[in-house]
Amino acid sequence: MAATSTGVDVARPDAPRPLRKSREGVSRAQQASLLTRSAIATALAVLAVAWLAPLFWALVTSLKYEADTTTVPLELVPEAGFTLDAYRSVLSNDNLITWFVNSTVVTLVVTALTLALSTTAAYGFSRTSFRGRGLLFGLVVAGIMVPPQILLVPLYQQVLAMGLADTYAGIILPQLVVPAMVFILKKFFDGIPRELEEAARVDGAGTFRIFWQVVMPLSRSIVAAVGIFVFIGAWNNFLWPFIIISDPDLMTLPVGLVQVQSSFGVRYAQVMASALLAGLPLIVIFMLFQRQIVRGVATTGLGGT
């Protein structure tokens, strides 16, 4: 995924390059490309500053003393210096820890269960045959069209009727079925050569063993990609937990944060500190799994929001 597909001279502008050999042709092209290159570098940098400045400013604010957060004109380095006060008070707030734990539990369970349900379903639709398979798969594909938001009202009634309001199950269960993921996984499974399965079957492997020991190991990359997207979506989900949870002890981080904002009032350093802490896990995950995420976007074309 790195800069492998592009020309070497463009990829490494300041690598040692041979002296210009002749004046004719080459120098003109190189002059133009030098101009283009610096224009590109400038544009990249301007955009990067625009995109990173909000995060940088939030970080700086979170490290200021509360009194220094609203000075006019804006100062990057306050006279009083920096402090970890905001993080200390945010982390001593029991609620935030609780919400962090809730988010972690909910996200991990949603990711694991969604993967379990989607991979088995996709395998069933792709590699087995049973009566009504086409119809049922059509029903799943149709579900891709349905925006979850229009289900809010009936889903709320449903979860209420099942007695699951203000429970982990109430947050988790409605998030588990993502028809698009089944569709993506099925398409991938469709491409796995039949011979591998036949060989395993001849050896006496049952359907589940074939799924688990032949198909899944071959699908690691797509399963990782789907898993990462489910994880991001679950960690960031706001609307559903916001509706179904009213008990502060069960709130997830995004829902809790919105409460923090109203309760902290204008204590901006603390608001920024908690906002950044909530975003940190996914930034770390991106650092670790950049390759899978980039490839996942490419192959699945789907993500959160």
Next chain:
Amino acid sequence: MSAVGSAAQTTVPAPGAVLDGDAPGGVRRRRGPSLTTSRGGFWFVLPFLVVYALFTLWPIVYGLGMSFFDTSLISGGAQFVGLDNYARLLGDGEVWRTLGITLLFTLLSTVPLVLISLGMALLVHTGTRGQWFWRFAYFAPFLLPVATVVLIWQWLFQGDFGLVNGALGLVGLPDVGWLSDPAVGLWSVVVLTVWWTVGFNFLLYLAALQAIPQTVYEAAAIDGAAGWRRLVSITLPLLKVTTGLVLTLQVLASLKLFDQAYILYGGSGGPGGVAAPVLQYVYDTGFVNYRLGYAAAISYVFFLIIIVVSLVQAGISRRRSA
């Protein structure tokens, strides 16, 4: 896996010959049509289907039913009112106003989200050093929870000590009432959304660019096409399919505007209500005013609009590819 494969090859020289199953004791006689289809497939699909039926299919049907009732969360009773909810909806200015805001937001956000992401991908793809860094810089905001994004931007949008007005001041522009001026209330949501989500489209474009075989460019170079010409006559046409995908996903995502607008304005809909999307009206109607049946009816009209938009888009892209 590979052990299974190789073992099979040593014991079974001709896979086709074992269709009758020479498994030990003949216990595993196959009933399926061939070796390639496995039995028990239904049991693999069942767990998903149960959850799907319970938390998607049934709510779809139930919600449609609800929209014919005057359902209230408080009284618990439900009275059949037929098409009354839909009739009332037609005359409810707030429905059309919030729908209009949703469509306006979709227009205002989709254009920059497609153009900027394309520009970013083209720039990064030139192969300038530090790909990792650019990719991180543009994509990182997409990973942040909506609450984090909005809290940061609420702070940046502050009138007197906000960074955005500070930056405008640096280049000599007057302050803007990002959170207080009805004329820019929706633009604030657009700016925040573009910053937050452009990275996803950017990655889609980048992946498409990297999939273009180098030989295409080499052939063009022989024909003398370079620079701008190369971009306009080769790269952009080859990105058409991706642009269709990005556009479709983006329009559908933008139509579902709720979270960021709701949190940014604390549920007030912004100055003069200029940033209240239709989903917020659904939320207010159902979960604040407890008129669930009416909220369901609005949801279904909105769903209908989404389906129409999807069909129109599908039609356009089919005609374009034909």
